[in-house]
Amino acid sequence: MAGLKTAAPPAPAAGAERPAPPARPRTARRRRGVGSLFVLFLAAAYFLVPVAASLWFTVDDAGKGISFDAYAKGLTDDGLATSLLTSVLLGLATVALGLLLMVPTLVVVVLRLPRLRRLVEVLCMVPLIVPPIALVAGVSTVLSWEQELASTPFYRTFQLLQNKDFPLVLVLIYTVMSLPFLYRSLDAGLRAVDLRTLVEASRSLGASRTATIYRVVVPNLRSSVVSGAVLSLAMVLGEYTVATVLGFEPFAVWMVHVGEYEAQLSVAAAMLSLLLTWGLLLLLTNIAGGRARNRRTTA
Amino acid sequence: MTSNAPIAKGRTAPDATGVPVRLRGVRRAFGRTTALDGLDLDFAPGELVALLGPSGCGKTTALRILAGFETADEGEVLMDGEDVADVPANRRDIGMVFQSYSLFPNMTAAENVGYGMRVRGAGRRERRERAAELLALVGLPGREGHYPHQLSGGQQQRVALARALAVEPRVLLFDEPLSALDAKVRLQLREEIRRIQLESGITTVFVTHDQEEALSLADRVAVMRDGRLEQCAPPAELYARPATPFVAEFVGTMNRIPGTVRDGGEVEALGRRLPVHGSAPAEGTEVDVLLRPEELAVRAAEDGTATVQVATFLGGLTRLGLRTEAGLEVKADLPSREAAALAPGARCTLVPHDGAVLVADRSAAG
Known part of the structure; x- marks a missing residue:
């Protein structure tokens, strides 16, 4: 206790002014606050200025002032609705096929073949380093065999793959292109849960393998499944190279075509697609977050 | 090595409903490492046997073979006289409590407890009532709606125990279920496990590396070393009359x-x-x-x-x-x-x- 007494600061004399608190930390905090705001402002400007400029371009009519004609025209244009619907359907099919392939594969790799994890990772990352144009060149070569296979059952398959209304070949290619996004998201989710124990617990309680994946594995990978799906969907909605080389016209290709003769409509369509993408993103994020919110509110 | 014959009637429940379990000459190797080297062990109905030994002695492998998560290279696994070597884990009628908290994070405590009943086709109302009953049995009444992340480690293991009991298993398996808990909770839960096991009379295998836990909990303790059984005997006998120098030095x-x-x-x-x-x-x-x-x-x-x-x-x-x-x-x-x-x-x-x-x-x- 004696030590504590000597270490205590002396009490100020009666009437003496209290020493002012050190000003330096507050100034430093203020500077840091200003710095953060500046960075935030720069980032916001980087993203918002092009959007605002595009928006202005679509509504500015030299003769009339503000006009929403481009949007009205876009919304009533059959091309936009058709191409957008095709892209969304392609995106959803890609996500479904990608998840059907990747979830069971990664579960098996984690549980049964952990030594293959690195190999699977490398294979899934390949589409990131292979340019889409190289990928589509290979696919074009294969599709060109169609006539040679005219007398075989494969001919019908080739025709089905290249159906103009819903080109399945694009789904197959986009699934390959979405593997890096799906792998990264699912791998992060799998590393966050003790999958082996959860699966074994489920099995010991009598659940089959399918029921275990459906009732235990997928619900616990929900947020990583959703984030992989969002990334894949965004990739499909904006994909141009593969579709245009193969001669299909999903949304991105239609937008470029329209831009050649009607620039304002093309940019208005881009703005609408931006809104649609954000909407889908919010929807999927809400689906993923819904359960977590329920958990918090049940507490 | 000494006899591993089960005790006729120790502290086991008088109206035990468990089944006899036998491991006969079980061998299991992982590459060049032999995890189990001809293990013979009998478990009497309603008996609690602790598998005790140092890391790598094969106790967890033996438990996983009983559960159906591993397959024996040689030997027999008999439950109630039936060879279950080819029966998958989900059809063995076992309940298992794991070392790590194994509750399904996406389900509430009641949903976790009712999971096994659900896959067996039990109705919602039946599941809800049974979950409430079992959660009360393990000392967690009123926690039905809590998610695992809202429960402490000890509470999660209690829910895991209730979940394992919900399917009315023929055999209960514990894989070091208390090792992640603090000392006080470990002691409490150990007593709870023993009380419930005695009440239910289920044949139970409890893997642990903690000799105090094994000696205080089990009807018999099986000491293992290098994939083999050194001695299986009631705790007092194991301590007073160790069969081998290894057992003598490992226990106490x-x-x-x-x-x-x-x-x-x-x-x-x-x-x-x-x-x-x-x-x-x-x-x-x-x-x-x-x-x-x-x-x-x-x-x-x-x-x-x-x-x-x-x-x-x-x-x-x-x-x-x-x-x-x-x-x-x-x-x-x-x-x-x-x-x-x-x-x-x-x-x-x-x-x-x-x-x-x-x-x-x-x-x-x-």
Whole structure:
């Protein structure tokens, strides 16, 4: 206790002014606050200025002032609705096929073949380093065999793959292109849960393998499944190279075509697609977050 | 190795509903490592057997083979007389509690408990009622709606126990379920597990590396080493009459005192001739005599050959750390009243008890 007494600061004399608190930390905090705001402002400007400029371009009519004609025209244009619907359907099919392939594969790799994890990772990352144009060149070569296979059952398959209304070949290619996004998201989710124990617990309680994946594995990978799906969907909605080389016209290709003769409509369509993408993103994020919110509110 | 025949009736429930379980010559190798090397072990209906041993001795592999998560390379796994080697894990009617918290994070406590019933097709109302009943049984009434992340580690293991019980298993398996919990919770939950196991009468296998846990919980303790069974016996027998030097040293504290085998099946150590338990090595063999701390009497003597190094008060007993003139470190337990005169630095003599002693090859020390 004696030590504590000597270490205590002396009490100020009666009437003496209290020493002012050190000003330096507050100034430093203020500077840091200003710095953060500046960075935030720069980032916001980087993203918002092009959007605002595009928006202005679509509504500015030299003769009339503000006009929403481009949007009205876009919304009533059959091309936009058709191409957008095709892209969304392609995106959803890609996500479904990608998840059907990747979830069971990664579960098996984690549980049964952990030594293959690195190999699977490398294979899934390949589409990131292979340019889409190289990928589509290979696919074009294969599709060109169609006539040679005219007398075989494969001919019908080739025709089905290249159906103009819903080109399945694009789904197959986009699934390959979405593997890096799906792998990264699912791998992060799998590393966050003790999958082996959860699966074994489920099995010991009598659940089959399918029921275990459906009732235990997928619900616990929900947020990583959703984030992989969002990334894949965004990739499909904006994909141009593969579709245009193969001669299909999903949304991105239609937008470029329209831009050649009607620039304002093309940019208005881009703005609408931006809104649609954000909407889908919010929807999927809400689906993923819904359960977590329920958990918090049940507490 | 000794007999692993199950006890006829120990502390098991009088109206036990469990089934007999047998492991017969079970072998399992992972590459060049042999995890189980011909394991034979019987579990009586309603009995709780603890599998005890150091890391890598094969106890978890044995449990996983019983659960159906691993397959034996050779041997039989019999449950109620039926060979279940080819029966998948989800059809074995077992309940398992894991070391790590294995609750499904996306389900509430009640949903976790009702999961096994759900996959068996039980209705929602039945599941809800059974979950509430079982959660009350494990001391968690009113927590039905809580998610795992809202429960402590001990509470999660209680829910895991309720979940395992919900499917009314033929066999309950525990894979070190208390090792991640703090000491106080571990003790509480250990008692709960034993109470519930006795009430339910389910044949139970409990894997642990904690000897205190095994000795306090089990009807019998099976000590394993290098994939083999060293001894399976009730805790008191295991402690008092270890079958092998390994069991003697693994269970409880043991002193190794150098000695020499003499004629007539005796060994000379600490200046006395002691009868050897079992068959004695050849006369003249240098061995280590295995003596527990309570099997050594310590008497204060100015001309004694040992010195007290440290005295640790343990309540009724005091543990003395002693060093002999030959540099040997020895531990001895004395009633605290007698130990008062043996403060650190005091000279004393060591006198081993008169009973038969176990001897070990001196080279096998450690």
